[in-house]
Amino acid sequence: MILNELNHHKQTIDKVIAEIIPQIEEACKILIETINSGSKVLLAGNGGSAADAQHIAAELTGRFVKERIALPALALTVDTSALTAISNDYGYEKVFARQVEAFAKPNDLFIAISTSGNSGNILAALETAKKLGCKTIGLSGRGGGAMTGLCDVNIIIPENNTARIQEMHILIGHILCTAVDNLY
Template sequence: MDFQQLVARELQSHVETIAQVQATLSADIQKAAEMVTQTIIGGCKILLFGNGGSAADAQHIAAEFTGRFVKERRGLPAIALTTDTSALTAIGNDYGYDRVFERQVEALARPGDLLIGITTSGNSPNVLLALAKGRAMGCQTLALTGKDGGKASQTADLNIVVPSQVTARIQEMHILIGHILCAAVDEIA
């Protein structure tokens, strides 16, 4: 195996995806930054969730808000709904895995909060149910997706659809977008 070619190919694919995101999603990312900053200014919280790598991204972004991103500032209210194993397993056992985030949204969200659902396909049932529950409760909803955006395009107030079919590239862009949202918060906090 020629790892030099593999590395060059993967890096080039990443660069091309960033260029597509910059060309097509800058306005949507700006809208998302406004959603996040207005949530914080309004004294509300951010709830994040997803599955697998998207769960890790939800936790990573929440930690940047509650800890710090770059600027030293007060901790900000953000919760990853992917971390409480007792809640996840109890809800999954009693209600089914599709409802693991929806029940937590029902319990923890309040009108004005922002829900960020992360799903590379845009079709994860548990993410879609949580976004729908949040909208019904008066929360703002933001989806980070890829591919064709999936059903999240009908469920979220704003769906940022990374223009890629490759899960790795989509996830890389999700964390980049998450970091941009954190940078926006650093500007106002």
Template sequence: MVIEELYAHRDIIQKVIDTLSADIEAACHTMVAVLKDGKKVLIAGNGGSAADAQHIAAELSGRFLKERKALPGIALTVDTSALTAIANDYGYNHVFSRQVEALAQPGDLFIGISTSGNSQGILNAFEAATKIGCKTLGLSGRDGGKMNAICDLNIIIPSDVTARIQEMHILIGHILCKAVDDAY
């Protein structure tokens, strides 16, 4: 069982290398450009993707591998008062879009993470970000879902297995943070 999981992980990494390197490179350039322009990165996801959003945001405001200035990375998953008030007043599918409306400015980057690419709350946040004039980056899996039509760039992990998709999302998050480190 253990060796099968390791081989499955290895196989998806190889697929990502073979098919997504250019997209990941483009995402790195976008994130670095946004931060160099004095803008911020807003990130959201549900469940395990919420944890990934928080992880990436922490690497920006804290540090990844090297000492550098703190950078504005905000996970929209951590303010329980906002999450519960918005869910209560507007419905859960608006918990991220309302925060995007409140916090985002033109030129910021919104990263939405959804293994299916179809999470309505994430889709609503992409729509809000686009209206404001944010750049948008999706991290998804399977066929990319509805995120394909609303992201500037949707990096689609070529797998139907949630665990493999999530493993690649955090790897891509680390690659993005390494690109930021290298730029500062």
């Protein structure tokens, strides 16, 4: 079982290397432009993708590898009062869109994470981000889903297994953080 899981992970990496390096490069450029302009990064996802959003935000506000200045990044998944109030008053589909509306400014970056690419609350947040003039990066799988039409770049993991998709998402998150570290 362990060898099978490791081999499946390796096979997924081999697919990623072959298919999505240009999208990762474009996402790195967008993130670097955002940081260089003094704008902020907002991130959101559900379940494991929420954990990935929090992880990437922490790497930017704290540090990844290099000692550098703190950078403005916020996971929209951590404020339980906002999450429950917005969900109660507006429905769960608006839980991230309302926060994007509250915090995002033109030229900020919204990173949307959804293994299916079809999470309703992520799609609503992407629509709000686009209306506000934000740049958008998607991390998805399973063909990209509806996110593809809403992202400046949607990095689609060519896989259907949720665990493999999430493993690649955090690897890509670390690549994005390396690109930021290389600025300093």
